[in-house]
Amino acid sequence: MWSFMDKFEVKGHICRKHNCHYCCEETEMLLTKSDTFRISKSVGIPPSDFSFLTKDNYRMLRNKEVNGEKRCFFLDTNGLCTIYDNRPEGCTYYPIIWDMTNHQIFSDDYCPYHKEFVSEIDRIKPNLELFVLKLFGYL
Numbered sequence: 001m002w003s004f005m006d007k008f009e010v011k012g013h014i015c016r017k018h019n020c021h022y023c024c025e026e027t028e029m030l031l032t033k034s035d036t037f038r039i040s041k042s043v044g045i046p047p048s049d050f051s052f053l054t055k056d057n058y059r060m061l062r063n064k065e066v067n068g069e070k071r072c073f074f075l076d077t078n079g080l081c082t083i084y085d086n087r088p089e090g091c092t093y094y095p096i097i098w099d100m101t102n103h104q105i106f107s108d109d110y111c112p113y114h115k116e117f118v119s120e121i122d123r124i125k126p127n128l129e130l131f132v133l134k135l136f137g138y139l
């Protein structure tokens, strides 16, 4: 079913086509306050179980160790996100990210398939800009 958010999300079919969840390993995803509240409510556990405060006082998703590898707290053993419908807003945009230093939006080359997302940048840009403002406390 189409939802308002779909218009602004990066389409997951590219990840599914490649059976890729590389960005969910050793994740460094920051959470907004509303992400933290929504996820905590949806899974019924306190924020400190799935996230932590960085030294700059931002909230970040926690990784867990599985077979010696670090992966997102919410990634299951089949490589699927267990909170997909409630995942952090930043996860809905990745690999399109905001470069804080150069004030640019681009597709992150950490993603092995980042070139396939370049055409999404213009569509995602307005919401990604709002997200960055939310993340850093301006909204």
Ligand code: SF4
Residues within 6 Å of the ligand: 023, 024, 027, 029, 061, 072, 073, 074, 075, 080, 081, 082, 083, 084, 087, 088, 091
């Ligand atoms: S919340 Fe879901 S989509 Fe986001 S990094 Fe974790 S497993 Fe991946």
